Amino acid sequence: MIRKPKSGEFRLYSRKKDPDTGKRRNLGTFDTRAAAEKHEREVQCFKRH
16 A cells, blocks of 8 residues: 655555554655555565565
8 A cells, every 4th residue: 555645755555454553564665656566566576475
């Protein structure tokens, strides 16, 4: 899940909530949405490797 906080960059969050905190885990912050989408694909590929 990609969100754009008020700071202006794009932040990638995990799809599931962290059971300990109840929040989504931050998987990285990027300057462009394209970079965030690219990293999201890399994460999904790594998870299913």
